Amino acid sequence: MHAPFFIASLVALAAIASAQTKRGLPAGCDRNATVEYGDTCNAISAAHNVSTYQLAAVNSETIDSGCNNLVAGEVLCLGIKGQDCNVTHVMQAGDTCFSVADASGIQVNTLLANNPNVNTCDNVYPGEVLCTASQIYVNTTK
Ligand SMILES: *[C@@H]1O[C@H](CO)[C@@H](O)[C@H](O)[C@H]1NC(C)=O
Numbered sequence: 001m002h003a004p005f006f007i008a009s010l011v012a013l014a015a016i017a018s019a020q021t022k023r024g025l026p027a028g029c030d031r032n033a034t035v036e037y038g039d040t041c042n043a044i045s046a047a048h049n050v051s052t053y054q055l056a057a058v059n060s061e062t063i064d065s066g067c068n069n070l071v072a073g074e075v076l077c078l079g080i081k082g083q084d085c086n087v088t089h090v091m092q093a094g095d096t097c098f099s100v101a102d103a104s105g106i107q108v109n110t111l112l113a114n115n116p117n118v119n120t121c122d123n124v125y126p127g128e129v130l131c132t133a134s135q136i137y138v139n140t141t142k
Pocket residue numbers: 025029031032033075
């Protein structure tokens with residue numbers, strides 16, 4: 001690689017990193033994680049006990065709807081204080097909202113309230129992370 005191009009690339013990368021940092025974390029961020037090269041939203045969610053819904057909702061300013069714009073080195077907020085569900089289940093093939101709620105000892109309605117993205121639960125998929133807490137964290141009055 002030519003040195004000038006290499007340096008230009010570094011400058012471009014630094015600019016991206018700095019833009020990400022400047023945007024900052026949302027107010028009241030409870031915990032955070034730094035994106036690693038090759039990360040996916042569901043991998044981050046599974047590794048940190050944060051639901052797919054919560055990671056997307058908390059970082060809606062930075063992560064696009066398909067989670068295709070993660071940048072290695074960028075810091076994501078994992079949950080907002082007081083609304084931070086950290087009890088989770090990674091969906092496996094064959095899991096349903098009913099089986100997961102049952103195994104977690106919670107009501108299906110609680111599961112649905114904490115994971116608004118699953119709608120009627122016909123769209124869950126292996127690798128998706130659901131909040132399985134018995135407390136409801138998602139503010140439905142928003
Ligand atoms: C991320 O969390 C750590 C503690 O785990 C904290 O020290 C750090 O300040 C947080 N980073 C940001 C940008 O808030």
